[in-house]
Amino acid sequence: MGNYNENFSKRICRPVIVLLFILVVNSFSNFSSVNAETKEDVLNTVVNYLKAQKDCNVEDMITYSERAHQISNVKEFYKMMCKKLPLQEAKITNISIINETTALVSIEATHKDRIFIGTSPVIKKEGKWKIIRGIPGSEYVEYSSKTNRDDTEDEVKRSIEEYSKAIKSGDINEIKKYIAISSDKKKNRLEQHFKAISKEPIPQVTPLGIKVISDTFAIAQIQTSNEHFSLTQNYAVCQEEGQWKVVFGHTLTNSAIPKNDKSVEVK
Numbered sequence: 001m002g003n004y005n006e007n008f009s010k011r012i013c014r015p016v017i018v019l020l021f022i023l024v025v026n027s028f029s030n031f032s033s034v035n036a037e038t039k040e041d042v043l044n045t046v047v048n049y050l051k052a053q054k055d056c057n058v059e060d061m062i063t064y065s066e067r068a069h070q071i072s073n074v075k076e077f078y079k080m081m082c083k084k085l086p087l088q089e090a091k092i093t094n095i096s097i098i099n100e101t102t103a104l105v106s107i108e109a110t111h112k113d114r115i116f117i118g119t120s121p122v123i124k125k126e127g128k129w130k131i132i133r134g135i136p137g138s139e140y141v142e143y144s145s146k147t148n149r150d151d152t153e154d155e156v157k158r159s160i161e162e163y164s165k166a167i168k169s170g171d172i173n174e175i176k177k178y179i180a181i182s183s184d185k186k187k188n189r190l191e192q193h194f195k196a197i198s199k200e201p202i203p204q205v206t207p208l209g210i211k212v213i214s215d216t217f218a219i220a221q222i223q224t225s226n227e228h229f230s231l232t233q234n235y236a237v238c239q240e241e242g243q244w245k246v247v248f249g250h251t252l253t254n255s256a257i258p259k260n261d262k263s264v265e266v267k
Contacts, residue, residue: 035097035183042095042103042122045129050090050107056082066125067134068211068219085111096182096250100124101216102238104182104250105131110259118254121236123217132213135234135254153210156218156237159244164205167194180238180245190248201227208232215239219252 045064052060058078071077087109094106101124109116121132163178175194209221216239223232234252237244 038097038100038103039095041129042097042105043092045122046092046095046105046107046131049131050087050092050109053082054087054090056086058082064130065133066123066130066213068132068136068213069134071134087111094119098180098182098236098238098247099240102180102236102247103129104236104247104252113259114256115259116254116256119250119252120254121213121217121219121252123214125214125217132219135219135252137254150212152212152215152218156210156212156220156244157207160205160207160220160222160237160246163246167205168202170195177243178245179248180240181248182250210237218244220246222246 049061049064051057052064056079058075061078062074067074089110091108092105093108094104096104098104103122104119105122106119107116109118118135120135122129123132124130159178163175166174166178172191172194181190204223204225206223206225207220208223210218211220212218218237220235220237221232222235223230236247236250236252238247239245
């Protein structure tokens with residue numbers, strides 16, 4: 001009787017294990033295909049915007065982009081930008097998919113007398129992907145007064161404050177509640193990073209300014225204060241499953257370096 005039960009259990013367990021394996025593989029394949037499709041959509045959006053900028057196609061520039069700060073006449077602004085600072089060449093150096101509505105793209109844009117290097121969000125808004133342009137440098141901080149701050153800004157601010165508390169607690173699971181991780185980040189290294197931080201003088205994380213771009217995306221200017229220095233940077237903050245989360249491992253940058261005809265190329 002004991003052998004019968006044992007053999008019966010083995011016959012049942014093997015198909016169950018195989019079924020679970022198939023479900024896991026299919027789930028991973030579906031995630032990978034969705035991730036690949038999202039990456040392709042994001043890439044096409046950014047390429048179309050950069051081509052439009054190079055050709056000074058203002059209508060397409062508007063179609064594939066959104067300004068971080070509203071401009072009263074964006075069409076005239078883009079016309080002026082194309083005329084004064086025509087784009088000669090652009091390279092997309094990296095794309096990081098955060099979730100189904102948020103991605104980050106790094107671009108190197110060459111103009112006649114300067115090169116812009118930056119990382120910008122690409123968000124899905126009303127079913128369409130758009131690259132967010134006009135993100136100010138980290139030295140610029142926009143404060144919202146209590147009178148014009150909306151509920152969403154308050155929610156984002158509270159999430160960043162809870163993130164700061166979680167870092168101080170050293171609780172990895174609590175920290176994970178308030179961070180979004182791109183698909184190209186290794187999660188085991190992430191845990192090692194936060195464990196190391198918890199053993200050192202813990203930094204103070206303070207939200208200074210918040211700009212809500214959509215129902216699921218915001219830009220936050222966050223100050224990280226240590227014992228001997230402080231650093232202010234722009235971060236992407238996105239919503240996942242009803243929770244606002246800071247995108248970890250990527251800051252939003254926008255920098256320019258001068259360029260002339262006497263550049264020295266080192267190979």
